[in-house]
Amino acid sequence: MPGVVAEGLMIPFLGTSLGALCVFFMKKDLSVYVKKILTGFAAGVMVAASIWSLIMPAMEQSASMGRLSFVPALVGFWVGILFLLAVDSFTPHMHITSNEIEGRKSRLDRTTMMVLAVAIHNIPEGMAVGVVYAGWIAGNTHITMTGALALSIGIAIQNFPEGAIVSMPLALEGHSKMKAFVYGVLSGAVEPLAAVITILLSSIIIPALPYLLSFAAGAMMYVVVEELIPEMAEGEHSNVGTIAFSLGFTLMMTLDVALG
Secondary structure, X not given: OOHHHHHHHHHHHHHHHHHHHHHHOOOOOOOHHHHHHHHHHHHHHHHHXXXXXXXXXXXXXXXXXXXXXXXXXXXXXXXXXXXXXXXXXXXXXXXXXXXXXXXXXXXXXXXXHHHHHHHHHHHHHHHHHHHHHXXXXXXXXXXXXXXXXXXXXXXHHHHHHHHHHXXXXXXXXXXXXXXXXXXXXXXXXXXXXXXXXXXXXXXXXXXXXXXXXXXXXXXXXXXXXXXXXXXXXXXXXXXXXXXXXXXXXXXXXXXXXXXX
């Protein structure tokens, strides 16, 4: 795997790790207001990435199908949705803002299940980065190196607050700051792993690249609708989450178009 690709795959993971470092510098947990901003921003980035970096390239690559060029995007998108639905349903996990266990019943401790919740969230992000770099490696004319880099940077930006959102509550629950930091880092480790697996799979079935691009888009949209939007809207009504969503959306759109 080219060095530039390996570096690109690690950029989002670096974002999560830097966010987890906040546990050493901040004494209080993030306020509900700040969490709404960060969650809305992350949702905006993921929606824009799904459209500009994944679904549109998938349709462009299927242009030879004429009026049926939407089929790979449609099929891949729904497979991605169903895949994340299955992972979400069978993996025991617990969101930081809730005490309710989701997925299969388990005797895992609360900390492990909270990390698993974020890891599930990060799977489609890793796949998205991996499939875009796979397209560039394959010489796809619709995917450029700068476009792949733009996606990595966009995901890394929205991963930064995620690292803090994982590590800081754990420290406040009594874990040492080092342990909370490690858990925050581990929650993001699934991203480069998912990216590498996606690249390996796509190298075997290059003709399926449009399906893989839209698969990643569907998985990301599942996370946005299932988790992020409810979290940014919970509690007292506020428009701050919507504004943050719009900011994240336009930032990712700008990165993709300007660098792509």
